[in-house]
Amino acid sequence: MSGPLPPDDRWARPDDADDDTVEAAGKVTEALEWVERARGHLYEFHQLMGRADILFGEAAEALCDAGHDKLADLVETELVGRNVLTGRWTFQIVEEFDDGYYGPAQVVEAQVRDDLLGGRRHVFEAELKERRRSHGRRHHEFRPTDEPGAGG
Numbered sequence: 001m002s003g004p005l006p007p008d009d010r011w012a013r014p015d016d017a018d019d020d021t022v023e024a025a026g027k028v029t030e031a032l033e034w035v036e037r038a039r040g041h042l043y044e045f046h047q048l049m050g051r052a053d054i055l056f057g058e059a060a061e062a063l064c065d066a067g068h069d070k071l072a073d074l075v076e077t078e079l080v081g082r083n084v085l086t087g088r089w090t091f092q093i094v095e096e097f098d099d100g101y102y103g104p105a106q107v108v109e110a111q112v113r114d115d116l117l118g119g120r121r122h123v124f125e126a127e128l129k130e131r132r133r134s135h136g137r138r139h140h141e142f143r144p145t146d147e148p149g150a151g152g
Contacts, residue, residue: 009126010120011120011121011122011123011125011126011127012120012123012126013117013120013123013127014116014117014118014120017116017117017123021116021117022117022123022124022127023124024116025112025113025116025117025123025124026122026123026124026125028108028109028112028113029109029112029113029121029122029124031105031109032105032106032109035101035102035105039097039098039102042093042094042097043094045090046090046091046093046094049084049089049090050090053079053080053081053082056075056079056080057076057080059075060072060073060075060076060080063075129142130142
């Protein structure tokens, strides 16, 4: 890591946080970001399965309307309203995940940031940005309020 950011910056590392600490806390945050992505896929699954259930219901009605009562009954009784896991619809899976994993992951990540970085978020990324940007060039400003070409 190169030097820390100015102390008045909301992404500046605390004075007692060394490179290894900043990197380790950053990894915890990165892990939570992957959990966020997984959660998004879980919600996608939830909505996809809900739509599939509605479509199976519509298909059962269409089969019935077309005179295929036996097949309509098969779709209706075997698939419409069926649990996707034993005893669970997807909303129950989502809630169990949120309460049992996602919530605790958020709490732990926040505690790591609080204890090691004074609660600051994205310290590792801010320092990475500072190292990688071309100082003084337009579209390489550190903050949105920086004037282009000001060198900040």
